[in-house]
Amino acid sequence: MQLNGAEIVIECLKEQGVDTIFGYPGGAILNVYDELYKHRDEIRHILTSHEQGASHAADGYARATGKVGVCLATSGPGATNLVTGIATAYMDSIPIVAITCNVGVSLLGKDSFQEIDITGITMPITKYSFIVKDAAKLADTIRKAFRIAKSGRPGPVLVDIPKDVTAAVTEYECQELGKYVPEHPHINEEKIRNVLSMLETAKRPYVFVGGGAVLSGASDELKEFVDKLDAPVTDSLMGKGAFPGTDPRYTGMLGMHGTKTSNYGVSECDLLVVLGARFSDRVTGNTQTFAKNAKILQIDIDAAEINKNVLVTEEIIGDVKEVLSILNRHLKQQDHAEWLERIESYKEKYPLKYHPDVLTGPFIIEEIYRQTKGDALIVTEVGQHQMWAAQYYKYTKPRTLLTSGGLGTMGYGLGASMGAKVGCPDKTVVNIAGDGCFRMNMNEIATAVRHNIPIIEVVVNNHVLGMVRQWQDLFYDERYSATVLRDSVDFAKVAEAMGAVGIHVETQDEFKAAFEKALTLNRPVVIDCQIGSDDKVWPMVAPGADIKEAFDEEDMKNEQSV
Incomplete structure (x- = not known):
């Protein structure tokens, strides 16, 4: 059927199951908003007060639901106001698709009113940035944008569409959205054998959970793995909730404002199992001394994260959920009662505490x-x-x-x-x-x-x-x-x-x-x-210090009294 570019945008969003969009209109994107008006019973539009709010709302929608979040903005300042939200999603691997419209193709590169090279601006902070100058390529580009946003390590994708492309008429053929089957890297069997050997010979294992465990939906597999390994668990800020914070093996967050228990435990372990975490400087402190007594096993879907900040002993490139499923089938039940008792003693000795009598x-x-x-x-x-x-x-x-x-x-x-x-x-x-x-x-x-x-x-x-x-x-x-x-x-x-x-x-x-x-x-x-x-x-680790050097208010008072 023959549709204009704006109609194709809306039809493609409907194909992808999009039910909510966050955005702010303007001259360049008016054709899309006019078409959105005709489909307001199918796609809810949330008009934010600022485009940055729209990008953050799309991000929050994606994090809460696991679906791809969508935001719209017009050209020039409308598009640039999305940049902070796109960068936020990129750093935390959140799948959003940002659709912007630009000046007409003939006006590109001429410093036209409200023209900006938004694809160039966002190239370092997206998985991919598209500009579509041919209406015939629009449908396939939008479909590709959603596929890229949610595949592998998720992240934001930007699609920029000149205004005349939203008005141009071309042939459109609807595609039904099939069940999404993620593409996972092939997992090396020899690596699995090596990892199982590391797990079964460790005396003081510790499990460190990052945001990748949340994104992969690995909570059930993670719980089974921890129970089998019989190890304490810490997490990053992004890994919260992947492993229950009420579980006795959980020791609190790791790093600059992590618990002393987690910081001491990771510093003393002989095997650190890292699941979907990227060794942020806020976690590691001094990378030269981080987990220096341990072999480090890193499981991550993104090969670029291996040995980027911390050198590891062994790695498996793959989806955390899939890798843990394989390991759980082969890992024998471990017993680290003595190690867990030591960690429990730290929990009792170093609880989080605050002044109880005032509002804090x-x-x-x-x-x-x-x-x-x-x-x-x-x-x-x-x-x-x-x-x-x-x-x-x-x-x-x-x-x-x-x-x-x-x-x-x-x-x-x-x-x-x-x-x-x-x-x-x-x-x-x-x-x-x-x-x-x-x-x-x-x-x-x-x-x-x-x-x-x-x-x-x-x-x-x-x-x-x-x-x-x-x-x-x-x-x-x-x-x-x-x-x-x-x-x-x-x-x-x-x-x-x-x-x-x-x-x-x-x-x-x-x-x-x-x-x-x-x-x-x-x-x-x-x-x-x-x-x-x-x-x-409290506690706190000074920037760049060893995480074992965590201190709190009581430590400071003791130091000042000496």
């Missing part, structure tokens, strides 16, 4: 956990509140912590929480924010109100840029350069001005009551929580 970030997170019974989707911005959310909420299922791990994007969480709630409407969705982060994209509260998206926004408000100030306090002799945010902004009133419910709290009891109320309202709610400016995330 950790108290807020634990109260959210208590009231949601651990069954909420937790989204975060980036900073101290993010680390507290990682430390004090017990994640028992994958895709229940949505956070910007690799890029560390302040302003990510509010858009992402909207995407998560749209994708999972039956779930309670809570975005944990700092006041610095909330300022960046708080205009998306208006989006949540406009589209009746009942998210709960909890602002951990210490009136400073908390994590940066923590570094200034510890490493810059308390020179608080540009980190103090003491002004007259009232976040509760701002929320009310945009049509949401705003609540100001200063005590533990006030927060308990406010959050309990928020759970019943089925409306967007902002809870502005006043905490101390000098509260810190």
Whole structure:
């Protein structure tokens, strides 16, 4: 049948099963939006307050559902406003397809009004960037974009379409979307034998779980593997929920703000099994001393991650779920009772703790956990509140912590929480924010109100840029350069001005009551929580130090008293 380019875009989205799009219109993309209007009963469009909010919402939708998220933007500044969200998705391997429209083909390269080379800009932060100058190639390009986004190691893909291509008419033939069967690398049998030998001869194994275990859906296989190996488990920020945080073998997060138990345990183990993790500097600290007593086994779908940051003893290139399935069939039951007892003694000696009598970030997170019974989707911005959310909420299922791990994007969480709630409407969705982060994209509260998206926004408000100030306090002799945010902004009133419910709290009891109320309202709610400016995330490892050198408030007091 004969269709124009805009009609083909919408038909291809329908082919891919897309039910929700996040975006912001403009002149170059008007043809697509006109066609989207005709299909508004089939595809829901969420008009965000800013294109960055649209890209983060598509990302949150993808993380929460496991499907490909989709966002739209017009040319020039509309397209460039997507860049931070695309980079966020790229760093955390999140499948989104960003569709932008550009000036007409004849105007490309002439500094035309609102022209930008968005494919060139996004080339380093996408799996692939397309510009489609021929309407006859449009359908196949969009189909390819979705296939690339979700295959192998997932990630974002951009499709840029000049405006005249959206108007051009060409032949279109509908294709039914068959069941997606991921292509996995061939797994070397000799590697499997070598790995089984490593697993069965280890005396002090430790399992380190990364985001790849979440993306591959490997939770069941992971639990069976850990039980068979009889080993303690730690995770990265991105790996939260792949292994239950309530399991006795779980020891908390690893790295800069990981538990002392995990940091000490990994430093003492003789085999570190790394599942879908990329050895971020926030995890390893000093790479020269990281797990120096251990053989390291890395299982990852991306060969580029092998020996990139840390040299490994053995690797298997493959999907974590598939590799663990194979290993589970052959691995004999192991017994490491003595090793587990040592790790348990660390857990008892070095628990996470905080000041119990005042409103603090950790108290807020634990109260959210208590009231949601651990069954909420937790989204975060980036900073101290993010680390507290990682430390004090017990994640028992994958895709229940949505956070910007690799890029560390302040302003990510509010858009992402909207995407998560749209994708999972039956779930309670809570975005944990700092006041610095909330300022960046708080205009998306208006989006949540406009589209009746009942998210709960909890602002951990210490009136400073908390994590940066923590570094200034510890490493810059308390020179608080540009980190103090003491002004007259009232976040509760701002929320009310945009049509949401705003609540100001200063005590533990006030927060308990406010959050309990928020759970019943089925409306967007902002809870502005006043905490101390000098509260810190503990434990901490100084940048570039050995992770065994984790210290906390008590350690600092002891050092100062000497």
